Every structure is written in structure tokens, then in C-alpha cells.
Amino acid sequence: MSEQALIEQRPLTRLGGLGRVLRRIMREPLGALGLSLVVFVVFMALFADLLSSYAPTKLSPADRFQPASWLHLLGTDHLGRDLFSRVLHGGRIALAIALGATGASLVIGIVLGLVAGYGPRWLDNLMLLLFDALKSFPTVMLALTLVTLTGPSLTAVVVVVVLVSVPGYARIIRTQTLVLKSAEHVMAARSMGASTTRILAVHIMPNVIGPILILASMDIPVVVAIEAGLSFLGLGVRPPMPSWGSILNDGFANIRDSYWIVVAGGLPIVLTTLGFTFLGETLRDVFDPRLRGRG
């Protein structure tokens, strides 16, 4: 969808009551599947300690390379660690990073977008140019550069996510702000001497927050993939901390003999990305069909 099409939009739908939202999602088969997957993944991560009987980092050389069994639901890895437990605890890290990094990107993106949209023209142009330039780095290449310089860490993962997603949010907020800036009620408020901060907070923010939240929910699987991908390359979460990506890495080294390790590492990534994507798609279709095609 072009920027022009966004400009032509009327004020966007705001999110309604939670109960109504849930009911409308459950009416769509894809939404129901997505929501169930998300609830399942979140539940497993929240109660990781209760659901698994092994510590995620406990080494047990005697139990190396055990295939899946009732004792070890997903088997064990090359160090004898229980994969089920590692997957559940890895889920905590994946979800925490997804929420944290998306939240940080949102805040920064909204601020930059408001500044670009409401500020002077030259600043707007400059920021657009910076966003375009930032977007022209392939994500993984950018991540690799950063990590080369800082060394692997959780912070590096978050910084990568922020650098990658801020331009997108900021651009949308900017466009919406430009539209609203000249809308009647904002003009009226301005003519009555309302301060810029007040106009941004009271008149513009509530109108732009709905669609941006939907877009952010659709970005969660992307963030999960970035974290898992970097950890798979050994550039994200550092061992022995459990992460879906590092489980994949452990399993990849032994893929010929112990296939279950990569299966255990990949499965939660598949479930999580599909779940959040199905949910996000449904949310968007139900509340804001006009965002279609911006994925």
C-alpha cells in the first residue's frame, strides 16, 4: 500500500473492550488457532519451572543424546541436558526479548515519528533519509557488524531489533501525524493556543496508537526469529542460558545422528511465529483492513 493510500484514510479504528476483541478473534478459524497457539506458548513459558522436572542448565553426561521418551519428553542434547526444560525456559527469554525489544522500538518509533511529522520540514526530510539509509542494510548484515564490534549479548539483540523496526513505525506515525496535523479538530485546538505537547498527547496520539499496536503485534514473530537466528549463529544469547536458537545450534552439529535436538529447537519457533502471525493477521483484518499489505 502506498503512503498516499494511508493519507487518504479516515481516523483509524480504536481498539474496543478486551472481551469483544477476544470474541471476534475466536470467530475466525485462523484467529482461534493463532490465539490458542499464543496462549499455549505463553503458558508453557510462564510455568516452565513447574512443568519441567529438570533444571535447564543441569549437565548429565550419563544421559547424553537420549531420544524422546517419557523421562525426557523431547530428549537430551550433547551435554545430557533435558531439552523439554531448555525449550520452556528458552521460551521465557524469547518472549521477554520480543516484548522488551518491540516495546522499546515502539516508544522510539512513536517519538521519532511525531517529531518528523510535527516538526519542521527539513527535519522531516532528514529523518526520512536516515530511515531509508537504515533500511538499506540487510538485517542480518547489520546484526553481524554490530555483534563483531560489541561481542554477543542480549543487549546487542535488542539494539538490532530496535534499529531494524524503528524506521517502519516512525514512518507510519509520521504519515498519520501529517494527516492529523491539518485535521479540523487539531487546527481548532491550535488556534485556541494549545501547546504542541498537548496537541500531540491529546489529539494525535490516541488516533495513531491503534494501528501501530496491531502492526507491532505482527512484528513479534519477526523479533522472535531475529533472537533465535542470532542465537543460532552464536551471536545472541550466550551459553549456557537456554535459547531456541542455541538449541538449534547444538542440534545442528549433531544433525546426522541425533535429529531430535534440532526438532526440539525448531518446533517452538514454528509454533510461536505461526501463532503470533495468525493472531496478528486476524486482528488486522478485524479491526483495520486498510493496513492490509503493509506486513
Next chain:
Amino acid sequence: MLRYALKRLGLGIVIVSVAMMMLFAMVYVIPGDPASVALGPRATPQMIEALRARMGLDQPIWMQFLKFYTSAVRGDLGTEVLSGRQVLDVVFEQIPFTLALIAGAISWSVLLGIPLGCIAAVRRGGFVDRVVGILSVAVIALPSFVIAIYSLLIFAVALRWLPAIGAGEPGNLKSQLSALILPSLAVGLGWVGYIARMVRASMLETLEASHIRTARAFGLTDTRITYSYALRIAILPTITLLGVGIGHMLSSSVFAEIVFARPGIGKLVYEAISVRNYPIVTGAVLVTTVFFVVVNVLADIVIGALDPRVRASFD
């Protein structure tokens, strides 16, 4: 047409310049001295000082950037710290492998995505449409490295249909192609979904256009209207989409190259990181960024050539 192309090219040059500035700023702002990073923890202060001087790190920052920029424009991305080889030569050696991978991925996405999107649009609301819709969303959502690992596990390890590692024997096209199938599928599968969705949407929009009604009113056959009159317009956004997609495919190819142990830019950078070969990393990132921007400029120019309206709107 020429003016349009030049304008688009100018914008591309500005974006690359700003991107270079950012890359430079990133290297400069981030804590850690590139020289000591390169030499590792056991280097003596004298060694670090000598390397700093050789890399020009003792100069004022704007001098450093100017030197970085002007030499990059001349094609000089510096020399590898340890072997002393030209970075550009090292990077260019790997480019054909990555290009082959991306070309393969584009083939998958176009050959599967366009027909699927077209069928979904023609059978709008039907069973095929729904299945294509759900599958598109699913393959878009799945990370390429998971697809890479799982396809390696299934088709190379378990079924042994296709080779698991390498880029095939040099000079043997058949072995090179069979080594390309799985990695390019891993990179391109998500784009099959993107393209199918895009083609479906723009096809539906195009079929509503009044010139399609005109074509019907002149008694042209449905087949001709769908596949010649409408599809010709409906596939135009695909070119822009692929232009943007090249960036993502470059990212995915890093994973595909590592998983399938294929030579290429991604593998080069990954290995450069583990030995802290920092000029290779920035050099390769710069080359891929320029490549990405150039591809986007080309995509816009191709669109301009195919769609006379775009040309007109840019004037």
C-alpha cells in the same frame, strides 16, 4: 525515461552515502577500539598503536570519514589486517555464489508465487483461495533458518535426495544446481507467500478496473483478459516487492550459506567475525548494501519502463 532513471539513480547515491556515514558512525561510536578488537587481548600497546596508525585511527574523525568515503568510492575498501589482501577482491570472490542463491530463490518465488496468486484471485473465495491464503501466511511467518535446517534434515539427511553441503563441483552444472535447490528454497519459500498474496490482491483490484470492463464489452475471451490484460498490470508490484525482498534474501542467505556450508558473502562475514577480521565485515556489509540499493533503483527503472504511468508520475 532517461531523466526518470537519472533522478532515481541520484536518490540511490544519496541513500548509499548516508548509509556509509551510518556504518562509519556505528564503528566509531561503539565502545571498543577496532585495532585492539582486531589484534585480540594479547596485543601489546605498541602493536595496537602501530595498527591504529596504519588504519588511520589516530586522525581526526572527519578526516577518517573522508578517507573512508573517498577510497570506498574508488573501490578501495582497505586491506585485510592479517593477509594484506584487498577486501574488495575477497568479497567479490564470494559474490557469484550468493547471487546464484538469490537468483534461485527469486525463481522459486516467481514460478510458484505468481501462478498461485493468480489462481487464488480467479477462484476468489473458493477452497483453493483459502488454502493458498493460509499457506502464504504460514510460509511468510516461518524463519528461513528453520526452513533451512528442517529441509536439510528431511531431504538431505533422512531421504538423501539432495546434497547437504557445498555448492557443487566447479564446472558441473548439474551438481551445482542440485546443491542449489534446498538453500534457494529456504531463502525463497517465504517470498512465494509474499508474491502470491501481492499478485492475488493486485489481480483482484485490476479485474475491477474499467478497462477490463471495456475488454469484456469487446468480447475478448476471459482467458485473454485474465492472463494477458489483467496479469500484465497485476505483476508490476511484484517487481518492486522483489526489489525490497533482495535485502531480506541477503539476510536469509547468510543462514542458508551457513546451514548448507555453501560459499558466499554470508559465510564470509560469519567466518570473519569468529576471527575478528573487521575490515572484511564492514567491507562486505557495504558491498551488500550498495548491491541492495542498486537493485532497488533498477527495479524502479524496470517498473518505469514497463508501466508508462510511473514514468509520468515521476516528472
Next chain:
Amino acid sequence: MTVLDVRDLSVDFATEGGTLQALKKVELTVPKNRIVGVVGESGCGKSTLINAILGLLADNGSVTSGRILFEQGQDLAHLDGAAMRALRGRKIATVFQDPMGALNPVLSVGRQMRDIQYRSSVSRKEKDARSVAMLRKVRIPDPEKRLSQFPHEFSGGMKQRIAIAMALMMEPSLLIADEPTTALDATLEVTIIELLKELQQQIGCSVLFISHHLGVIAELCDEMIVMYAGEVVERGTTRDIFHNARHPYTRKLLACDPARLSHRAARLPTIPGTLPDLRRRPTGCVFKTRCEIADGVCSSMPPDTVIAEGHVARCWHTSEALTVEATA
């Protein structure tokens, strides 16, 4: 001899809010070599009428009664897709309202003109020669060179002339012109109308000319029908309708035409009220909610009252005097 004879035609659309009756018992005839005008406000069913004739009704629309007899009595309302397509473009050609969007933007004009001659077995060169001859007829300068150009390289008026050239290329027996001049400015409108009239006489085809511009209809058409809310409320010769209108709606329509206002009005008169919701048609006369002389009898369906030979109005009160002129 008639080219098109529409009898008792009703068309329904299935919508979310229920069945929408877009056309109700429409009667109209287009004699050979004549130009018949169709007037009415937007939403009166003009487009549905065209689509029904062309067999291009949307998927949710269907003909529920009536016949559309073409030439020797082929019923277009019940023709299969292939047979209908064989008529479109060859026997029945159409010029649409929007000249900007009517041509495919990514194909050259020459290619599109060649494509519509696909039934002819002559060589590509001969087809192009035929296109050039047609373009010359509609007075496109330098037609050989223009053939390779794309639609956006032509002005709106030129595009509409190309559309007319395309429509008349196969020498159809019926040309449907759907508001072909609405999107153009007044001077262009005159030249297009003159061109149409000239070519119609040259080729000897009949024309169904849809417009909401009464002046154009008076200028161009031999006969006309007046549509309101999916019904033909009055039909007759152009002279009959303009000088002896009998349906209250026709009278109001004429009174509202700015060109016919006898004195300077401070503001243009309009007909009070709005079109009825076609999903819930009023019983009886469809115009009664906006009619000043409606009474109890109007609650039952009015008959098609014959006023003179070929002049028919669907109203109970065709003989009553109306005070419309006074209110205008």
C-alpha cells in the same frame, strides 16, 4: 424494424441487506438506425440496464423476468456466455463513461485495437491498417504514429474518440454509449456528439445513448426513455417528452434542467426527497414518496398508460395538470 426490444425486464441483486430490485418491468425498444436516449439520476438503474444487455451483470445479480430481444429475436437475457461474447464487440459495441480508465494503461493503443479484431483472420498488417483508418475517421491526427503510443499519452477527448473508433470498428448494429461525454468539458462534448451522430449515419447503426444531460439528449436523440429507481417511468419521441411530458417525475426533471429555466433562479431547483431504498421498494408507484399529486390510488402499481402512439407513462394521473412549473 427494431434492433433491441426489452420486455418486462426485472433484475435483482443479492446484497447483505436483502434482495435489491435494481430493474423492475423495464420496457424499451431501439428501432433500426435510430438514437434512443436514456435519462435519469445516478442510481436509477442505467448501468444495470447496460450490464444486463451486455450480459455483464455482477455475480450477485440475475434477471428474474423478461426478455431482451436482439435483432432477429435472440434473447440476450437467456444466452450462454460464449454466444453472448460472440455478440459483444461485433454486434453490440460499447463506449464507457470514463475515458481515462477505459483503455488498458500498459498496452499500446495499436495493440488494443488489434486485439479486438481477433475474430478476423486477416494479417496483423491489415488489422493495423484498419485501426489507422478508424483513427482517421474519428480525426486523430497522425494515426500511424499514434498507434504505438500508450493511453496516457493522449488527452481525455482523444481517448474518448479512440474508444468510439474501437467501438465502431466492427460496424456493430447497436452502439451503447454510457455517458460518453460526462467526463469531458463542454466544448469537447459538442465535438464528440457531432462525431457520434456523423459516424452513426455513416455506419447505419442504432445507438442507445445514456446521459443525464437533457440538452445532449434533445440534440442527439430521436426517442428517449426516462428512468427512475429502476423503472422506465416514461418513454416516447424526444419531441413528446420535451413538449408533452406526462409523468410527474419527467416534468420535475425537465423543470430542474438549468438550460430550460425560463427565468434566472437564485439557486438551481432540485427535486425534494431522495431515491427510495431499492431493497424496500414502496408498494405501488415508486415515485409516490416524492410526488405532489400522489393519492390513495398510487398505492397500487400504476399501469403503462398510452398517451399517444409510442408515448407511454407509468402513472395513474397522466391527464392531470401539474403545478411543477410554478414551484421551479
